[in-house]
Amino acid sequence: MEPSLLSFKNISKDYAGNQVLKDVNIEIKKGEIHALIGENGAGKSTLMNILFGMSVIHNTGGFEGSMEIDGVETVIKSPFEAMEHGIGMVHQEFMLIPGFTITENIKINREIPKKAIYNEITGKLFGNRMRTLDFRAMNQDARAALDTLGMDIEEFTLLRGLPIGYMQFIEIAREIDKKGIKLLVLDEPTAVLAESEADNLLKAMRNLASQGIAIIFISHRLNEIINVADMVTILRDGELVVTKPVSDTNAIEIAELMIGRRVVIDKEESTRELSDDIALSVKDLHVAMAGERVRGIDLSVRRGEIFGIGGLAGQGKLGIANGIMGIYSAKGEVSFEGKTLPLNNTRAVLKSGVGYVSEDRKGVGLLLDESIADNIVFTDMQIHGSFLKKFLGFISLSDGKNVRKHARQMIKDLDIRCTSELQHTGRLSGGNQQKVCVASALTQKPRLLFVSEPTRGIDIGAKKLILDLLRKLSNEQGMTIIITSSELVELCSICDRIAIVCEGRLAGILPPDATPVQFGLMMSGMDMGE
């Protein structure tokens, strides 16, 4: 039998003891479209980084296992070596230059020198880089690549001003123009495309596959995988769940395998009584947060509820809290306790009793070179003018004594592990930093609290403490809490309802005891009816 084009053999990888890939075996054949699917952190990107020999892999001690290309064991140390082996990648963020024509983009650093006598002379005298370029030949090559993809746009058009849907095709054209391309990796290629454009892309993929080019297709859209792929590999928590022909499976099975059945961490039996008052209502919210764009979301959250927002990375779940808090520019209607919240005005939102614990702890959440005490009171001091005393009747000074007293109380309440309230927050561990962020938000005595990625980068023990704290706030103070998290398990263990966001829109709202299939399908943007 012909050896596979590419095989991963027993690939394992850990980053400083944190196992991200465990003994993964995948075979990819010539002319095959092989779909790769998995939640965030399932190991897709690590696997691709290994395939392309990215420095992030080699700088962290390499990986275990081996890769074979055409049956020959191969070590790829850099993206250029990958290119030489005929492996091309189309990135999720475009690697295109808007000020260049399509041809110039396709031919970047692979320009063709003009064959002319004067060029031989200048080339010899001043080096090859002083040769002039043969734009005619370059245009022809670009034309051929575009024709393969069925694009009839003129190859000498400037990229700036072209619709975004074209960019993906031009990226692919650049890869297939490289000599001897055998394997193409497409990372979420349809994420930015409209439906008809996505259809064209899938057509082009099939066309390429029929010419013998293998494609690794990373996508969260299950229906596209079912439509176009020959094989599907599902990764979960760094482990290979299964590789099987797409014809032997269906969307429901894939969704279930992707999410998996997981034990929810000590779920408190639901005896919670929720009022029917609407605390927060969001209508047609749009947020321009790069990479987490929100494209029109409606939500209502009841008073005292713990409301979860989940979804895959880059789908817009983080944009919701950031947009309402005015960190990124937003449009739409948001009302809190019946009053309209002004958008794009962080101060006003904070003032009306909404607290926020950002996912960007070190950037937005904390002043790393200031003490715990100052961090805890800082926002409240700004918003409500508390912890201040008057000097000479008109100069406001920080009331150090009160600040420290309050900080000590918070440190005790939230069990922040530190040497004293004067320690700088930059020196604290992730979990304790997160507690300081929460303490700062609580100091403002909010009636609604947004918490984004509360347990990101925190060890297991601290995770539980944070979640317990949030639950306690809800139970004892009746605070409305909206948690945004990539970890579904965490949402299921604490929330009353969970909204799933997909492609900037609300895919649906599920109870925490919904099945993995339901979550999986929703995250993949499929209607439950399908």
Next chain:
Amino acid sequence: MLRGLDKSKVKAFLFDNIVTIIFVVFIIVGIIASSELPLSFYINELMARFFRNAFLVLALIIPVMAGLGLNFGIVVGALAGMLSIIAVRFFDGGGIVGLLICFLIALPLAILFGFLTGKLFNKTRGQEMIASLIVGYFADGVYQFIVLFAIGGLITVAAGHPMMIPGGVGILATFDMGAHASQISEMSDQVPGLKYALDWIWRLPFSPALIAIAVCILIFVIVQQILAKRNPAWTVKKPWVFWLNIAVCIAIILLGVYGILFPRGFLWGIRDVPMVTGMVIIALCLFTHYFTKTKLGQDCRSVGQSQHIATVSGINVDRTRIIATIFSTVLAAWGMIIFLQNIGTVNTYAAHRQIGMFSVAALLVGGATTAKASVKNALIGVVLFNAMFIVSPAIGRLFSGNEGVGEYTRSFMVYGVIGLSLGLYIWKGVKAERDKNLL
């Protein structure tokens, strides 16, 4: 023509060209204010300044292409030119041979300086412009140490050399480039110097030169139009633009013919045109254009557009940036030599100081930005910027009755234009970013 204009387009045009427009208005006001002066005065002044400065301004284009911004560091190149002139004049070199030796000595010096400047730019990524400004000041200090102290202080030189300060340490504050061969009477034993060594190799009276230039442009415009129609990838000029170009060329030819037929007409009193200097400038324009068509030029553009994408595509970004800086520095060194052979006397401690600011300002006036500059921008800029210099005394008189005020107007315009251009460029960037994030 006017039908196609809508308000937003006019607004965008005004906004994009505001710096150029301000200058044009300023110059027109200045010309009106000083209408008693003859036309020949303006043209003579403008011509002298154009041939003096154009080369230096053209030296700025390649770094802009490579994304380094406006290279105020051409001062460093200018210093290489000054050092080579000092070396040649110290040994009484002159004439065409002396000039060529100047160019030759300046070359390795400028390559070395350019390499070091390029290294610095790679270390100060994102802050290249301010780094280039500071490197100019720093190099000035080192240069002063050499010229004011090292020559005569560390390196012993013959006592009583006419270029030395009487004490024997340091070069005089001003020294002479020596007279041109044609200015020296046959009886005298004076050797020819560097003054006008390039300008006076071949001169043509104004009117024939005008015809020659207009014919060249006419041929260029027609050939370009024919090629553009054949090649689908080129943009064909709109018919009215094409015919306007033709008409302007023919008008200039007719003007030249008038000048020849009526030597005492209104073109009387205009000096001869330094043809070789003109050719050198045209050669540099053509070289810059050729450079953009080479692999290196394309790499420069890639690096200038996105360093990240260029790196990912396997282009050696740092090396490309250093090469671009070297090109600029070498051209600046040669440009400085051309500048000084026209002036005739060297202001040892000041001649180079304003070179960076003035050249950058001229390029910006021509419509360039920190990210985009062309030969066209440089040439238009040199004309407008120097025209501003010529009319500013008249403007000063108009507004305050004092010509001296014009001096202040000049520095106000120079720094104003740099500030305004940089501000507008940043503002456009912010606006584009905001438009992108608009919902």
